[in-house]
Amino acid sequence: MTASPLGYLGHAAGVRAQAILPLTWFTLSVSIVVCLIIGAMLWAAVRRGPRNNAGGDVASVAVERGPNGTRWISVGLAVSAVPLAITLIWTMITLAAIAGPPSNPDLVLDITARQWWWEVQYDSPQPSEQFTTANEIHIPVGARVLVRLHASDVIHSFWVPALSGKTDAIPGQTNATWIQAGAAGRYLGQCSEYCGYQHAHMAFEVVAEPQAEFDRWRASQLASAAAPSTDSQSRGQALVEYRCGLCHRVRGTDAGAVMAPDLTHVMSRRTLAAGTLLNNPGNLAGWIENPQALKPGNQMPNQFLSAKQLSDTLAYLETLK
Amino acid sequence: MRQPDFRTPVIGADSVSHEARLLSLWETSPGLKGFLATVDHKQIGIRYIVTAFIFLAIGGLEALVMRMQLAGPNLSLLTPEQYNQLFSTHGMTMIFLYASPILSGFANYLWPLLLGSRDMAFPRLNALGYWIYLASGLFLYAGFLTGNGPNDGWFNYVPYASRDFNPGLNEDFYALGMVFLGISTTVGAANFVVTAFRTRAPGMSVNRLPILVWGTLTASIANLIVVPAVSLAFFLLWMDRQFGTHFFDPAGGGQPLLWQHLFWIFGHPWVYAIVLPAMGMVSDGLPVFCRRPLVGYSLVALSTVATMILGFGVWVHHMFATGLPALGLAFFSGASIVITLPSAVAVFAWLATIWLGKPVITTAFLFFSSMILLFVIGGVSGFMTASVPVDWQLTDTYFVVAHLHYVLIGINVFPVVGATYFWFPKMTGRKLDERLGRWNFWTMFLGFNIAFLPMHLTGLLGMPRRVYTYNDYGGWQALNLITSIGSLVLAIGVLLFFINVIRSLRLGAPAGKNPWDAPTLEWSVSSPPPPYNFAVIPTVASRHPLWEGRLGTDGGLSSLDRGMLLDSGKETIGTSALDAEPDMVLEMPGDSFAPLALAVGLAVTFVGLLLRTWPAAGAGGVIVALAILAWLWPRRELREREPAHG
Numbered sequence: 001m002t003a004s005p006l007g008y009l010g011h012a013a014g015v016r017a018q019a020i021l022p023l024t025w026f027t028l029s030v031s032i033v034v035c036l037i038i039g040a041m042l043w044a045a046v047r048r049g050p051r052n053n054a055g056g057d058v059a060s061v062a063v064e065r066g067p068n069g070t071r072w073i074s075v076g077l078a079v080s081a082v083p084l085a086i087t088l089i090w091t092m093i094t095l096a097a098i099a100g101p102p103s104n105p106d107l108v109l110d111i112t113a114r115q116w117w118w119e120v121q122y123d124s125p126q127p128s129e130q131f132t133t134a135n136e137i138h139i140p141v142g143a144r145v146l147v148r149l150h151a152s153d154v155i156h157s158f159w160v161p162a163l164s165g166k167t168d169a170i171p172g173q174t175n176a177t178w179i180q181a182g183a184a185g186r187y188l189g190q191c192s193e194y195c196g197y198q199h200a201h202m203a204f205e206v207v208a209e210p211q212a213e214f215d216r217w218r219a220s221q222l223a224s225a226a227a228p229s230t231d232s233q234s235r236g237q238a239l240v241e242y243r244c245g246l247c248h249r250v251r252g253t254d255a256g257a258v259m260a261p262d263l264t265h266v267m268s269r270r271t272l273a274a275g276t277l278l279n280n281p282g283n284l285a286g287w288i289e290n291p292q293a294l295k296p297g298n299q300m301p302n303q304f305l306s307a308k309q310l311s312d313t314l315a316y317l318e319t320l321k
Numbered sequence: 322m323r324q325p326d327f328r329t330p331v332i333g334a335d336s337v338s339h340e341a342r343l344l345s346l347w348e349t350s351p352g353l354k355g356f357l358a359t360v361d362h363k364q365i366g367i368r369y370i371v372t373a374f375i376f377l378a379i380g381g382l383e384a385l386v387m388r389m390q391l392a393g394p395n396l397s398l399l400t401p402e403q404y405n406q407l408f409s410t411h412g413m414t415m416i417f418l419y420a421s422p423i424l425s426g427f428a429n430y431l432w433p434l435l436l437g438s439r440d441m442a443f444p445r446l447n448a449l450g451y452w453i454y455l456a457s458g459l460f461l462y463a464g465f466l467t468g469n470g471p472n473d474g475w476f477n478y479v480p481y482a483s484r485d486f487n488p489g490l491n492e493d494f495y496a497l498g499m500v501f502l503g504i505s506t507t508v509g510a511a512n513f514v515v516t517a518f519r520t521r522a523p524g525m526s527v528n529r530l531p532i533l534v535w536g537t538l539t540a541s542i543a544n545l546i547v548v549p550a551v552s553l554a555f556f557l558l559w560m561d562r563q564f565g566t567h568f569f570d571p572a573g574g575g576q577p578l579l580w581q582h583l584f585w586i587f588g589h590p591w592v593y594a595i596v597l598p599a600m601g602m603v604s605d606g607l608p609v610f611c612r613r614p615l616v617g618y619s620l621v622a623l624s625t626v627a628t629m630i631l632g633f634g635v636w637v638h639h640m641f642a643t644g645l646p647a648l649g650l651a652f653f654s655g656a657s658i659v660i661t662l663p664s665a666v667a668v669f670a671w672l673a674t675i676w677l678g679k680p681v682i683t684t685a686f687l688f689f690s691s692m693i694l695l696f697v698i699g700g701v702s703g704f705m706t707a708s709v710p711v712d713w714q715l716t717d718t719y720f721v722v723a724h725l726h727y728v729l730i731g732i733n734v735f736p737v738v739g740a741t742y743f744w745f746p747k748m749t750g751r752k753l754d755e756r757l758g759r760w761n762f763w764t765m766f767l768g769f770n771i772a773f774l775p776m777h778l779t780g781l782l783g784m785p786r787r788v789y790t791y792n793d794y795g796g797w798q799a800l801n802l803i804t805s806i807g808s809l810v811l812a813i814g815v816l817l818f819f820i821n822v823i824r825s826l827r828l829g830a831p832a833g834k835n836p837w838d839a840p841t842l843e844w845s846v847s848s849p850p851p852p853y854n855f856a857v858i859p860t861v862a863s864r865h866p867l868w869e870g871r872l873g874t875d876g877g878l879s880s881l882d883r884g885m886l887l888d889s890g891k892e893t894i895g896t897s898a899l900d901a902e903p904d905m906v907l908e909m910p911g912d913s914f915a916p917l918a919l920a921v922g923l924a925v926t927f928v929g930l931l932l933r934t935w936p937a938a939g940a941g942g943v944i945v946a947l948a949i950l951a952w953l954w955p956r957r958e959l960r961e962r963e964p965a966h967g
Contacts, residue, residue, distance in 0.1 A: 165713020
């Protein structure tokens, strides 16, 4: 069976997930062994019964007081207490090790969970170094990343199984969690608290990359959108400003709303609509025309663009790398 | 002051004229009047059981539709909203309208028979509990059938349940329906608590109570403590939605987490409330088929209580990911791990009972004994979620769905079906068919495990719960297909059970008084029992009144044929709380329309509140007041008399 990108038994790439993994395996193994032992004892106990009584005539078997048997309980409890105590201690040690966010993080993200996507703000003491993106989180390998979780509407939960367990994003409070990737890679994340119609399609990705690549990525994200270079792109930009700009932002243009994912570098992202579709021109066109068929109930209305308008819009959006 | 009317009950033996006299006093009126006005705990118990099984069937059909949608990735049989209403209604149905009421049904039917009493302490309250359960069930389903079912899961987190995100009537139906149903749970629980401490047969001291009574009593005390929390939570939600209060609204200074605390401080003890009585069924039923008393009676009884007490301190394990301080999490994690121990007591007691006994394999035995394994599987997966770091990965994945189904199906449905095979002969006078019973058991057992054992792996592979569709990541497709097939097999098993019940009502083999040669008082009376249960009030000298000839007792023998006659009115005996010394003759009420009228009045009130039609709500309130007035109107025949020593 191939590993699932959301599985957490096979691989752990983050420091926190790596601390949890052996404890998960230990408790799982204890659980399986307990079930096998109890199952075997149950089977053996039932098989000890009168073999000639398949008819189930209960009254024909004499009642006896039998041995007292409370030793079973005391021995059973004593044996059970051992794995429980180990688990308790191991749990507390792991909790102490990974619960608290680092006091001096290398990178601070403010992530706002929304119905049904993730807004990601890169924090910096320098205002000019701050920027906002969506659904794709880049971090440097090895960096301790503090994630401050916010929710703008209902409760969501931030979960990147390969890196870390879940932390809820709850309206009215800021929850802190942290991630630290031990190896480069793309790690799938998913909202894991039920949040309405499209809870199923509220994924994101964490891209852990070497520092140099991360720096390049950040520099490109900080840039504003490039100016259109063809007529079609210009018409597209006008459409994007006029229509998409009601909800979306493209930095450097008149599209300046912040209710929906920032599109300034939308084409740099691997997926669309919080992991619903792979990001390519065909899917993008389909998404713009009919988002309600692809992700029913989501906040984006169908656009009903003419063919020419759509091709112009795509021509422009494709420049937003 | 009324004059105390001292009277010593006549002690005597049963006779035909005595029985005829009791029948005239206790029999429910015939026809529609009797149907609507009965206060007989046996009729009410069977109503609870039938209604709860109907809800089980409905909830099961909902599950099957969901499993069709999830049989493969990216299917679109259901829209997201349809799916969301289905999974929410499925949870509501199974947890609130099946799992708890079915146990109330068995307990209502069985308690007076187990305790050697002629009825519950408050028969009219008993009727009220059922009528409110029925009315609130219909109320909740009226929402679902009009497209306004709950759509935020059974635990209904805010703010998604608030008006801003959920403008329809869905959450109003759910919030008001749950407050309504809470009244039924509360009056039922109060009745059980008083019954347990007041209307036992002389000599039925607390150390002789059947474990089912321990389980239901413990659960009832817990319900009295925790149901107010959830009723309050739903009431506050309704206030937020209808009147713009801000209990849960962060913009107005409210707290979404307040909902979670109020809900789970109810919700987790509730989980024990819907399994402890079922565990009691196993503790009482299993030994009968092992031909010996339960191993470790006292330890099992105490562990029942210990589980419940610890159960009040584990609710935060539903909230490990909510950002609470780690120190607090550590406490609840520890409590959740430790609660394994009292559960283990029961497991080892059952195992030892089978091992040290001579198990006779019947369908009831198969359900009871297989429950031990399902209980352990549901228990160890619960133990895994008790470890905070592990839970941060497990929670809200299908692992938890698998866990809770092992708990609810394994520790509630399996014992309940076993209990039906066990007590159906008492209720109807006919046995369920054993051959069909084997088919019933094996299809349910295999179907259940095919559906839910692989689901643990689905969760470990990361599939989040409550998604209306999914991508095929690493085997999710195959596992989900297996689960869907298993759920169909399970459904066939449940169908065979219903077929067996309906068939055996007419065709079952006559059972006689005691088909299993069982030891407790309910098996000393005819099947089905007469309306007055016991012609003479038994006097109990051991935990096994019907096995005393073979097992002996420490002291004297129980007296089942000779005892207080109590036939000068609709009477039973009130006894002291711990030792069950006779204390007072209790005068029991006859048929009454007041409970039904009160329930109807409440239903009118709740519909009025739902539709914001205040005059209707007020009219309902007037009906309620009149019903209470009629209920409490002083009646000479209910005047109670002082000590009854004999």
